[in-house]
Amino acid sequence: MAKDKSGYIIAAAFIGPGTVTTASLAGANFGFHLVWALLFSIFATIVLQDMAARLGVASGQGLASAMKNMAYKPWLKNAFIVLIVSAIGIGNAAYESGNLTGAAIGLDAFISIGIGPWASILGTIAIVLLWSGSYKWIETVLVYLVFIMAGVFLVTLLVAKPDIAVMFSQLLSPRLDADAITTVLALIGTTIVPYNLFLHASLVAKSSRGQNKQDAVVACRNQSAKAISMGGLITLIVMATAMMAFFNQAATMDASNMGEQLKPVLGDKAQWFFALGLFAAGLTSAITAPLAAAYAVTGALGLSDDMQSKSFKAVWFIIIVVGVSVAALGFKPLPAILFAQATNALLLPIIAIFLLVVMNKSTALGEFRNTWKSNLAGFVVVGTVIGLGLYKLIGVFS
Template identity: 25%
Template sequence: MDQHVSGPVKHASGEPPREMTLMGWRRERGDASLSEVHRSIAVRKTGPNWRKALAFFGPGYLVAVGYMDPGNWATSLAGGSRFGYALLFVVLLSNIMAVILQSLCARLGIATGRDLAQACRDAYPNWVAWPLWFLAEIAICATDLAEVIGTAIGLNLLFGIPLEIGVVITALDVFLVLYLQNKGFRRVEALIITLLGVIAVCFVIQIVMANPVWGGVIRGFAPTTNLFTNPDMLYLALGIIGATVMPHNLYLHSGIVQTRDYGETEEEKRSAIRYATLDSTIALTFALAINASILILAAASFNATGHTNVEELGDAHTLLSPLLGSAIAPSLFAIALLCCGLNSTVTATMAGQIVMEGFLHIRLVPWLRRLITRVIAIVPAAVITVLYGESGTAKLLIFSQVILSLQLPFAVIPLVMFTANRAKMGTFVASRWITVLAAITAAIIVVLNMKLLFDFVMGYGAG
């Protein structure tokens, strides 16, 4: 673990002066997060506020991808098919938690010039930082594993490509990210936003076909007492919340907000924090709409017709055509899943870069760094697929979510502690009420994830 950087920090490069880098930290930051695109997107210093806000439009949508990845689809499908619209309130609650935590990520990155991985490295002694790095790498691999499987299932449903071949094909996105990032970070954001638009269109069409009971949808966003009296409903609610906030998103957001050249003055940073938080809040509201759409589609298509045990992605795809009376419905479902998987693999790969560089200060050539991250996920996915087929990948998907549950507290707790520390954040320290809400959110997520892990080990759970 690097104790110091090899040379002085240059103020002319847009970096804070050297005396500021050690304010409340054990070490200097060193190289910037994602240095090849660091401060590469200009921010207008003058002009109307909406023009300034547009410069920050983008990172939030990369973060939103993690809140609608294939790992979340199963819980939303199961919740909608089993309990109709009742768990929409849980989807809303989990989204509010996400908004709070991601706002802290933007604040940390902009105020300190450090992503979460760098902050952990620079704040803690090696005997703490190294285990945090190891756990973060495990979480990145687990995230990548879920995305690889989801993409492979999407390719299988849409084109009939065998799962094991689909798993290997997902490696190609490594080179797509490299190509787009060399063209500019805005190209990466454009790809992600375009695929999100395709996902939205697919679900709008499917929901129109399903013709849900809109009164039931509205009532579903209100709390229900059944949540505490029905063990199966509570279990699925825990699953939705526990799988929503992903560790890699916290590292990712704190890094990619620094792609904006927002300046170094206090006012410029305050403005950047405000616009970055607005961007992520709007993007996560979009993620809420997508997650709610999955649950609404499952409620209107499956629960309303007596199919109350639909949890597998393949089962949902098969049932949509006869239930909705249209051959296009399952194709739209598969297209949305494929776009979701592609988006998620791109952002998980970038998060892997931030974690490796941030914790270890190791800088590999981009294609090699991304290939290593992807191979670690592809090998187990390919082996399980060849040996056990679709049922094996489904179990592997569940296992990946359990791993994420284990690691999440080790990302959330440092984030809340850093942003509440005036010695580290200076005048940008999070307000007391935000810190209290974030601490409550962290406590809820930790408790629910531990419960999910306990139930997994003990073999409990719905169904």
């Protein structure tokens, strides 16, 4: 199990352009007043991904298959299938459009041909990589680029000499109001990614076969906690640099000046480096989102989850095409990315509730079923996200 890198793949999957953009907007518009939402998101991600990983190790199945197999009545099984296909399909289509839009913004800073054409080119690249099966090597390179970007953000933050007292004061003064709720949901949606639950369970189920289950669970739990915490730290650093550059300043952040936060270190090259980071983060996530959807949908429909099977390829192909189409329609890029993250936060409770049910009811789990501590943590996560979603809906209709 030591060679399994599923935890880092999950962390890389949520450090997409949505994370970079949402964290930058949160820091620029609200300073550190919304860090509470990020801290909650990291806690929630560790809790839910641990459940998904235990399910994969113990049952040898993905989350979609486990949910479907748990239903003993035909109508309930069909309801699970419809839920999984529709929820993950909608969620991943939204995510894919955000991923491609973010990466397209990055490339358009180098060669200006428009968001739509770049999204089409990137979608084609993702299709070619997934079709060939060689995406893992490319993904590794892109993940390194994302972490290099995070390093530059950290150096920038240190050079800018942040006012720790102000940051701490804002951290202790959390905000949750009509102006902040969309950004709060976006921070949650860009970190606790519903499709990652399906992706993690499937990856671990495949990589842990033939190994001691207890050892596999322990190793996976430790790796996931470290990787997800590292991803959260990157998000916090991006938020902090944006706060230093834009919060309570005359300038307003938009798609054209997001890289300004890196100027203390990179000078005139800041925008270009930021663009390269968005491209790397976007293409990495543009590969993992359709991959996760393929695992979820094929598992729900009882089809082959072999990467070379026609059904598996058909699912990720549709997700990419829909993502490209939405990205090419000309929506304003930053609201589109923010909307994709908020949409996922609203979809999350549905998936999380059924994950909790599976982790308590599935006979295949044995000793790896949820303990009362896991259930308590899960209920806190689900209850909080549902409460925030209802607050958002009430605000929309009031």
